Amino acid sequence: MLIRKSVVLTIMIVVLVSAQLYAQNFTNRGKEFWVGYGHNWYFASRSISNYNTQEMVLYLSAEQEAHVQVSVPGTNWIKDYVVPANTAISTAPMPKGAAIDAGADARLTDEGLFRKNIHITSDVPVSVFAHVYGNTSSGATMLLPVDVYGYTYYAAGAVQDYDATCYSWVYVVANENNTLVRITPSRITKGGRQRNVAFDITLNKGECYNLMSDQDLSGSKIQSVAGRDGICHPVGVFTGSSRTSICALDLGGGGRSGGDFLMQQGFPTSAWGKNFLTAVTNSTDGFTAPNMNRFRVYLKDLANTTVYRNGAPLTGIQNGRYYEFMSATADKITATGPVMVCQILHSGLGCNATGDGDPELLYLTPLEQAIKQVNFYSTGKETILHNYITIVVPDEGMSSLKIDGQQVFDHTYAHTNQPGYKVVVKELPLTAMQHRVECDTTFTGITYGLGQAESYGYNIGCNVNNLAAFAEIKPEDKDVTFSYVCTKTPFLLSVKTIYEASAITMHFSRVSGITPAQDVTINNPVPVATSVINGRTYYTYDLKEKYLFTTAGDRDLPISITAPSIDNCSNSEIVTVKIPVQQGPSFDFTFNAGCLPEKVLFTPIPMSTGAKPAGWEFGDGTTSTEEKPEKKYTSDGKYDVTLRIVRESDGCRGDTTKQIIIKPLPLAGFELPQTVCMPEGKTSFKNTTVAGGTVTYQWRFGDGTGATDKDPIHHYAAPGNYTIKLTAEAEGCKDSATMTLAKEVFVTTPEPAFSIAAGKFCIDDLVTFTDKTAEDPARPLSRNWDLGNGKTAAEQAPSTYYTRGGTYPVTLNISAGGCTPRAITHNVQVNEPPKTDAGADLLVSPGEQAYIRATVSDAGAELLWSPSLYLSASNVLSPIVTPATDQKYYLKATNKDGCSSYDSVVVKVYSEIKVPNIFTPNGDGIHDAWEIKGLQNYSNATIDIFNRWGQCVHRITGGYRNAWYGTDAQGALLPAGIYYYILQPGVSGAGKITGSVTIVR
Template sequence: MKNFYFFIVLLFVAGFVPKAVAQNISNEGLEFWTVFPTHDPNGSSLATMNVNVTSKSNSEVTVTCGTYRETKPIPANTVVTFLVTRSASYIDYADGNKVLTNRGIHITVTPGKPKVVAYSHVFASARSAATLILPYDALGQKYFSMNYTQDIGLITARNFLVLVAAEDKTDVIIREPNGTTQTVKLLKAGDVYEYIPSSYTVDLTGVYVEADPNTSSCKRFAAFSGSTSVGIVCTNGRDPLLQQLYSVNSWGKIYGVVPFINRRCIIRVLAQEDNTAVSLNGTAMGILNKGQFIEREITSSTIVAADKLICVAEYSLSQNCSSSTGQLQIGDPEMVLLNPIEFNIKDITVFSSNNFRILEKYINVFMKTAKTSTFRVNGSIPTNGTWLPMPSDPSYSYIQIQVYEESLNLRADDGFNAIAYGFGQTESYAYSAGTNLASSQFLELVNNFSNSINSTTCIGQETDFKLTFPYLLSKITWKYDDGSPSYVDNNPVYTTSVVNGQTLYSYTSPVHKIFTRTGISTVSATAVLANNTSSCINGELDLSFTVEVNALAAPDFNLPTDICAGAEIKFTDLSAASGSAITQWKWDFDGTIKTEKDPTFIFPTAKTYKIKLSVANASGCWSDILTKDLIVKKYLPVLVFNALEPICINAPKKQFTANETLGLNAAEKVFSGDGVTANGLFDPAVAGAGIHKITYTFTSVDGCVNTVTRDIEVYALPKIIVEPEIYILSGGHKTMPATISNPSAKHKYKWTPATGLDKDDILNPVASPEKDTEYTLSVTVDGMCEVTAKVLVKVLGEINPPNSFSPNGDGINDVWNIKSIDSYPEALVQVFNRNGQKVFSSVGYTAPFDGTYHGERLPVGVYYYVITPKNGRKAITGPLTIIK
């Protein structure tokens, strides 16, 4: 038999590598490699390398690099920072293009401890970059570099591509788009090679690196890319770029791109194969060949798709032009590699950094619209953001959530993609919040108690094993480290799937294993290959897996007392977590299921109810069911308080009535609100105009209290403003000049009589009566609250003065009688002699002209008159003859 030790991997490209750890497919892991790449300082401020570690469960981690070594406990749901010694880890500009021994930063979990999530963060004054670190099992053999075109900046401003050996004797070939190649020999795990081009004009995006297929076909390595510093779009601000690269088989065909909040961004789409057709929101962007990329600026959420595998990077801009309108918005350049829809995740713990001087922190999340209601941050529905549909495909939605904590658990019932990022004054960072990755072999644990498939299992709950493998197996023998009997699967049944062109075989073995202790257990298996096509393996394979066994949480909750049937009752979860935080709740209220942490429920009748609670931790372990009896003896009063009709402010007081329909005896019955007494007598004048809430409270002798509230609107009396007297010319017309205070659709109008009006039901009709008429305007509010006002319309006749009169005392025409002059009480009547001397003047014509001046008779002859009627009429003039 040939012995090989295989491990469940997050990401696998080609072949298997001996290693002593087993893992499932996410960015959680037990072993990691990262680097401290070349960094352009801002003045004399040198960069610092932090490794930040968090976990769902209590764990322990050791970080080493050269002479640096430090071990720290990792409490569940907290962030622990390792400050890696600069002298041991930093890659100086002069160290570029050289193999550096033992310069890789190695992160390992103490054997037997749970998995962790790791991030590296390089920062200094006005210089910051960070990346999610992928575990060893996620490392591959083929990568493409992703960078950004350098601006004219510092002398040392360059793109870089850093390679880190995870295995001894790893040969890596660097292939540039122009056909140039070079081979880098990394003799020891932890050896580092930073490729830096000779000129700032060289953009390394599209450079392809792979393990030498002749010498290292079964080796894997880590790759990082970025820039020592760069300005993007506007070059008055710069920042380093740093991201760990995903192996090519963790690329996808569909990506949801959500811009950094309130900012525009740039995306690059990189092709893995020739003739790759790329589209943006369904519109063709172009055809790419291997290593080529398309760059676009976007301001709204976008879906990028292709017919072959692509990689998508999102970039923030320099601060002075980064807003969505091109204006200043805090932050500086940053690059984040996005995860495709194909490799989303359902549950992950995220680190959200505060360094360096970060002022705003956010999480962008992209997922199916139908499942957004299940998304939780630290067990709660997010409130610092709003789900919005993707403009080009509303079946997907996105949310931009402002966050404040450093450790965040993100969870949903369906997969999501997310990035974490932060901005400060000329500071920024961004990285994937977590992901699942392509793998050609991995172990999943089938929990028969919860009927779920997870990467971990639970103590005391029956578990089966699901092994996914790239080869056909004829036999699997499972062995345990606790001495329990082995399980032999002589004829393993499989299902097939195709991932990125590779056929995978999944074998579910009904081992019915029950783990009796928490922590890390080792499960071994001997697999017999039925058809081996790999150059690395053949015959029988010895597989070794680590399985994380989680304790069950202890469910508990408060049991309310003095319950009234019909009242809404709140329950408070008091469950105790064990190892990892509680993230799910299942309440059973006599058959009604609720999943909130602290739900409310209305018990309809008085009886004994069975309340059940089961809780699950972040690892998916459901507790036993806790049942408590809740006795409901009393009833909540059922009240009838009919809707209240509007009322006028000057209406008489009104008595309100309300009733309790169950026949309960009352300890107290009280009305409350504006203008109402405790016994329900309502005075609209005291309440005042407006809408008022009137509440009726009934307290039974058992102490059950219920209330019902109704609105009542008090109408203010309309205030009418009119001119009491107006004038129109005979045969003419005029709009009635009336106004009211605060007019509304509720106001109704009525003029009486209607004679001489074009309409009688509007506020301002047109009046044209034939004679003087007094009109009455009535205004009501919803048919009540009537007020009135009167308007006298005086009709002015035609002034027709005679051209002579004979003041001889015979009683006939002794005075100058002017027809209709009495309609013009303000008229000015003047008479002049032939010399222009005024011999008569009168305002109003109450005393007609009698042909005298200062008591003396005027001589016969021709005089001249001027009559000014006022009231809008022109002056009337003409000759007037006095005769005998």
């Protein structure tokens, strides 16, 4: 029976790290990729029920926003994608066609030449992964960009054991035209290619040749050789299986315990290593239950390479290319030559495997290609029950190792065969998600998923550097090797290679921006030194020529190495090394003028740390080594002045050239204001420049702004010390004047503030205002009050009266230091009292009651009579009065605003009037005046006096304030006799009193 299997594809985003061989650094990230739609059991025969039900998708991962195009050249199938930064997306399925010969069908359906491979391009580096999945099979691989394609590969797969329509396969894809590939199959192929018999195939860009066999093609050699153009072109190689079982159990009835599709892109032999630390996969039975895995170690140089497992040599070479062993422990693999190690998971329960799982193939990272950080994203498919990651890391890296930002691990143990290393195991969630592993030291690792007869697994990421050669860089005056070169700095180049070369060609003509740009070939070079790096012996070859880059940027330098030990087309290999070119150190410099007859002062301005001036060239044939030279030109004109600089730490050089024009000199000058009033900040500058001809001005106000007016007005936002610079230019000749506008001249007029005495105000109340403005003792305030009633004041706390009700705006103007006043206004509400009339005076008889008839304009006013003596009530408008004696009453009316008014009324008690009927106004002092007793209480009384003929001879008004002495109205004495009178008291109800009086002389 068939056990279903699926894959959870982990998308790895490999982050660039510092390579141990610093002249190059390649990973699986790139801008251009190729991949074929590898042969799958599902499109092998139309007779099976699941024919062509598999799908192939790509996963695109980007660290910055990427625009990616996926196409099948030669067809109209083109898809464009935008990948957001720090994310991964899935493409649409690759075209598989309903019919095998469909134009957009990308499948590699048989052995032979195909021109329908899948092409991926991006505007920025991305990571790309291919995933093929169907009902009972799945497989995935990390794609390598064309930048890391190599020249020699060996197919690294697994045993081929399944249906007759399933094949072990390997295909090679070209990225350049005229690519001649020599293929040596390790087994007889489906197309009749013989075992160990090489044949050549010429490929153009995007074409591939697919090799198929019903036997394991592992160990087959694929090598790029010189084509018609005489060049060996790099290629990419993929290895896989339509479907295979690995150590499957016989389940009876023809069923076996598992089989699956395999697909991996191989590493060129130039990227193989000599040191590996393995760690077996974890069993789902528990974290302390390691599973049994199978390992294959592939050799590049069979004759000269010995492989050791935990110090013991391996024996029993298979398929003419690899050793194979099984292990349930962490092992150490070392070799005397380059090798590649594959880790294989068995079919479910096969070869003593325990727990859940099924076949899978993983390529392991050599320690030489280890990484420091990696991102990967998992996406769940079918019935995976457990996801794991297994990492091998040095002990000193444990303190910084993080998985998904945490130092939480499920199982950690010492590496069984390598002291100083740990194996870390962590179970990951089944939820599709992205993960990140990071560490201060380099590490290697694999990730895998296990289910009931289900599994997946692959390398989590690595560098893919060609370890056959790298470059060393030395500035011409430094006997120290650097990992970079600087622009404008001559340098010497050395090549370190594992080959004892018979010829080396440096292809400088293919490098942009280098001088000289001619290729250099050294025949029969003699190494100047040998060194051992990571267990490999490197030969060092020096170039005598000095080279120079004018612009910055990483440069790829192709190096052709010829050596008898290189087993390819012409015993030569092209290795591309990176030369990082950094921008050289830089200085700027200023000069104070360029006008006769003044000296010009040149001042260097550092722009790069650690650099210093190395000399000046003034453009007139003279030089200086002073740091800040002064130069006096003898004639006007244009001069190119160059400052040479050098950085002592790495010998990097640079220069800065500026042109100076020597012309007659204007004399720039200006005057600063004495005071700047804030917050307006208005500042006027008076230009005092002396110059002839047309003059232009450039002002810099010290706050990042400027102006070109002759006498500018500028507004500062805040007080401070501002460096004011005026540059005057006349006929291209400039002079500058600089002065500091000190913060002491900035005068900030305080924000006015004043208070008003609390309470409600009525007319004629005294209202007091108090200035609360914060005062600077150094700048006394000047105050100007407008009290709103036509009155002003200058003191701190003025007072005033308001004679009418209403709203009065009171304004306080504050100035300090002569600056424009600032004002604040508050309103004062003045209320009017009610109008009050206590009524007419009253005259009453003793014991008589009377009403006082008062009126008040505000019916709601509060009333109060005082005194309350003899009144029926003191808080009513018309109280009853019953006086015993004369009394004056006061009425106070107070409205809701608390304003009061007053009036009074007099109540007189009627008194008896006694009129005498005779008096003797003869001047003897006895009865000289007519005095009427009781009349003094009647101030409105009138008395008319008549003679016997009825003539009115005298009239008394306004009460009897003065006695009558018997005179007429003119004051003349009246004759003795009888006179008649009419007395009117002048009060209500008093009537008249009449009678006669006799004057006796």
